[in-house]
Amino acid sequence: GAASAACAIGLMWTSGYLIAASSLQPPILFLMPIIVSVRFFALGRATFRYVARLASHDAAFRMLGSVRTAIFDALAPRAPAGLTRLRRGDLMTRFMADVDQLQDIPLRVRHPLWSTGTVAALSVVLIAFISPRTALVLLAFLLLAGLLGAALPARLAARDTARLAPHRARINDDVLDLADRIEVLSAFDAQEPARRRVHDDDDTLRRTVAGLQYQSGATTAAMVLLAGVAALACGWAGVVDLGRGVFDGPFLAVLVLVPLSVFDVLEDAAQAAQARALARASARRVAAVTGDLSAAVGAAAAEPVRPAADGTAVPAQSADGSEGEPITPRPPFTGLSLRDADLGWPGRPPVVRGLALDIAPGQRILVTGTSGA
Numbered sequence: 001g002a003a004s005a006a007c008a009i010g011l012m013w014t015s016g017y018l019i020a021a022s023s024l025q026p027p028i029l030f031l032m033p034i035i036v037s038v039r040f041f042a043l044g045r046a047t048f049r050y051v052a053r054l055a056s057h058d059a060a061f062r063m064l065g066s067v068r069t070a071i072f073d074a075l076a077p078r079a080p081a082g083l084t085r086l087r088r089g090d091l092m093t094r095f096m097a098d099v100d101q102l103q104d105i106p107l108r109v110r111h112p113l114w115s116t117g118t119v120a121a122l123s124v125v126l127i128a129f130i131s132p133r134t135a136l137v138l139l140a141f142l143l144l145a146g147l148l149g150a151a152l153p154a155r156l157a158a159r160d161t162a163r164l165a166p167h168r169a170r171i172n173d174d175v176l177d178l179a180d181r182i183e184v185l186s187a188f189d190a191q192e193p194a195r196r197r198v199h200d201d202d203d204t205l206r207r208t209v210a211g212l213q214y215q216s217g218a219t220t221a222a223m224v225l226l227a228g229v230a231a232l233a234c235g236w237a238g239v240v241d242l243g244r245g246v247f248d249g250p251f252l253a254v255l256v257l258v259p260l261s262v263f264d265v266l267e268d269a270a271q272a273a274q275a276r277a278l279a280r281a282s283a284r285r286v287a288a289v290t291g292d293l294s295a296a297v298g299a300a301a302a303e304p305v306r307p308a309a310d311g312t313a314v315p316a317q318s319a320d321g322s323e324g325e326p327i328t329p330r331p332p333f334t335g336l337s338l339r340d341a342d343l344g345w346p347g348r349p350p351v352v353r354g355l356a357l358d359i360a361p362g363q364r365i366l367v368t369g370t371s372g373a
Contacts, residue, residue: 001056001115004048005265009123011041012261013254020250056111060103068099074290086289089172094289097168098282108275112268123262127255130247134237134255138262141230145263149223149270161277164208165285171201216274223270227263234259335360 014037021031075095086094120142128135178185178194185191238255241247338357344350359365 001048001052001111002118004045004052005115005119006122007041007045007048008265009119009258009261011038011045012257014038014041016253016257017250020253024250052111052115056107060107063106064099064103067102068095071095071099071286071290087169087173087176089174089176090169091289092176093165093169093172094285098165098285101165101279101282102286104275104279108268109272109279112272116265116269119265120262123258127258130251131238131241131255133241134234137233137237138230138259141226141233141259142262142266145223145226145266145270148226149219149266149273161212161274162281164205164212164278165281167201167205167208171198171205174198174201212274216271219270219274220267223263223267227260230259230263231256333361 014034018031018034018038021034072095124135124139124142127138174194174197178191178198181194182191185194235252235256238252242249242252336357336359338355341352341355341357342350343352343355357365
């Protein structure tokens with residue numbers, strides 16, 4: 001990624017110098033190295049960008065697969081008792097949309113920040129060899145771009161980024177609830193309030209997303225305006241140094257055009273702050289589920305132990321994977337008997353109290369009750 005951004009800036013650098021130097025009509029042999037450099041940077045920009053996209057997306061998808069598998073492994077043994085505090089739509093949003101959002105950390109946060117930051121610093125150093133005054137002006141505008149394009153918008157959009165994932169979860173809950181209860185709602189002519197709730201949640205989600213998009217558009221517009229002002233300021237500084245004989249005339253085109261190319265590669269980095277805020281909000285929601293599950297289940301989170309085929313004892317494993325005391329396989333199933341049993345979810349009042357029940361192998365028992373019981 002850094003090589004691709006460097007080639008983009010180098011292409012602007014060499015092409016600007018080539019056009020300015022050609023106007024002086026020097027011998028063609030003096031321009032051949034610049035012509036070859038233009039071709040090199042043009043091909044290198046496309047090649048390195050393609051390789052960078054392959055590498056970054058491969059890394060993001062590998063991370064996404066590992067995270068999703070790990071979360072599923074943590075959720076599967078604990079369902080449904082460990083998931084009672086979450087509605088299905090909220091859980092689905094955390095497992096799907098929130099986990100998908102985590103791939104932005106390497107793809108849209110770390111990658112643009114590291115690559116463009118490295119190239120921007122290198123550009124300031126190289127310009128300092130031509131015109132120190134222009135290098136200081138460019139450095140000041142880059143620091144200002146970091147404030148206006150990253151820190152300030154992230155703080156202004158903090159509320160919307162924190163609300164985006166819960167809004168998605170709420171609308172998923174409402175849609176699933178409407179789909180599951182469509183027959184009951186139709187029978188009691190109660191479809192309209194359920195539909196209205198879905199539409200209201202959709203409007204709230206749309207306003208939140210629109211607010212983030214407006215902030216993103218305003219950031220892009222500010223960066224474009226700042227790039228133009230930076231080009232003018234660097235041109236002024238270059239004219240001052242040119243009048244003092246610090247560099248040759250054709251380099252003035254470089255000092256004016258390079259700031260535009262530097263701000264062009266900073267465009268992705270300007271959106272990194274918003275992507276980072278969204279990814280952090282999703283990470284907190286995912287961590288809240290897995291953390292609460294681990295605390296609630298505790299030692300019961302161990303992998304299920306199965307008797308060996310030969311009937312010998314099998315070591316039990318605790319939640320951390322260490323071996324516990326050996327257990328003896330249970331005898332074959334001959335029936336189920338319950339006496340004075342209370343049934344319910346952990347941490348809630350029992351749904352059924354004092355249940356007495358006997359079930360033999362192959363016997364069928366029908367449990368009936370009112371709706372919702």
